[in-house]
Amino acid sequence: xxxxxxxxxxxxxxxxxxxxxxxxxxxxxxxxxxxxxxxxxxxxxxxxxxxxxxxxxxxxxxxxxxxxxxxxxxxxxxxxxxxxxxxxxxxxxxxxxxxxxxxxxxxxxxxxxxxxxxxxxxxxxxxxxxxxxxxxxxxxxxxxxxxxxxxxxxxxxxxxxxxxxxxxxxxxxxxxxxxxxxxxxxxxxxxxxxxxxxxxxxxxxxxxxxxxxxxxxxxxxxxxxxxxxxxxxxxxxxxxxxxxxxxxxxxxxxxxxxxxxxxxxxxxxxxxxxx
Amino acid sequence: xxxxxxxxxxxxxxxxxxxxxxxxxxxxxxxxxxxxxxxxxxxxxxxxxxxxxxxxxxxxxxxxxxxxxxxxxxxxxxxxxxxxxxxxxxxxxxxxxxx
Numbered sequence: 317x318x319x320x321x322x323x324x325x326x327x328x329x330x331x332x333x334x335x336x337x338x339x340x341x342x343x344x345x346x347x348x349x350x351x352x353x354x355x356x357x358x359x360x361x362x363x364x365x366x367x368x369x370x371x372x373x374x375x376x377x378x379x380x381x382x383x384x385x386x387x388x389x390x391x392x393x394x395x396x397x398x399x400x401x402x403x404x405x406x407x408x409x410x411x412x413x414x415x416x417x418x419x420x421x422x423x424x425x426x427x428x429x430x431x432x433x434x435x436x437x438x439x440x441x442x443x444x445x446x447x448x449x450x451x452x453x454x455x456x457x458x459x460x461x462x463x464x465x466x467x468x469x470x471x472x473x474x475x476x477x478x479x480x481x482x483x484x485x486x487x488x489x490x491x492x493x494x495x496x497x498x499x500x501x502x503x504x505x506x507x508x509x510x511x512x513x514x515x516x517x518x519x520x521x522x523x524x525x526x527x528x529x530x531x532x533x534x535x536x537x538x539x540x541x542x543x544x545x546x547x548x549x550x551x552x553x554x555x556x557x558x559x560x561x562x563x564x565x566x567x568x569x570x571x572x573x574x575x576x577x578x579x580x581x582x583x584x585x586x587x588x589x590x591x
Numbered sequence: 592x593x594x595x596x597x598x599x600x601x602x603x604x605x606x607x608x609x610x611x612x613x614x615x616x617x618x619x620x621x622x623x624x625x626x627x628x629x630x631x632x633x634x635x636x637x638x639x640x641x642x643x644x645x646x647x648x649x650x651x652x653x654x655x656x657x658x659x660x661x662x663x664x665x666x667x668x669x670x671x672x673x674x675x676x677x678x679x680x681x682x683x684x685x686x687x688x689x690x
Contacts, residue, residue: 374605374649374651378603379599464649464651465651506650506654507644507649507652507653509670
């Protein structure tokens, strides 16, 4: 039977690659060490599949079609952007499990949009390259929630999607050890006038809720509050919520937190300790 | 004003190579294919990213179109414009925002 063996919340800040020397050395080392810790933990958990929950940045999906939630069930490659050091190549999917999650969702109130072949963006490409790829043989299922473009998926719906994936995995009859990775920054203002602002108080508030595994409190956050205090980028908390719902942790452990204005983001790393 | 249409134009200019080439070849002709009014056209042509953002255009798109289409690709200049108070008017000139 399939098991959910753990989960992680990590940032996907492209400036870690594009402007590697912009951040203070200690912060940069901390961020890279945190990514390496996640990679090591995925190996220690003996995971066989990682579900990475990311969000498009108005690149993959345009005004003509904005899926609230999408799952890649077939061929995957990434990353689509040309970012120094971020590789482009085939990402091995777990097609049978992805297809099962799709069908389970369709039968249980989650009307997934589907990608049969997809070039992922950095929100999936960075966690894949730094956390999953170092573990040979671990497959990756890409999931996108619309966290970046109005009308966005709601916080409560993000939780429902995670719960549906959890139930689908637990009903999967094959041997599988699954980890969830929620991909997102905490406070960051993307393309906005406030770009470069990092709100540590807000970031620490979010990390405390994660450490307490207080999913209800995260879901109860008001979008206007999130936007005002964490910027448009903080809507990516949806990815955290989805991953937490998938893992059902009894606590979260902060691996690292670095507020890096030079990388325009509060970067938080957490491990979700499965109940 | 249609924020949705403005986002369509900027998305095309951010991700569609053919659209980028056609814009570079003849920006006026390219924009003529969209049902834009004079102010909207002026804002796009003048890279009035602050004005576009004030209308509600997604700032990932204002940044993406700036980085793809504005010659300098200078994020410092982009942020300077985002924090400026000038905006385009219907005749394509600029005026200072108040309030």
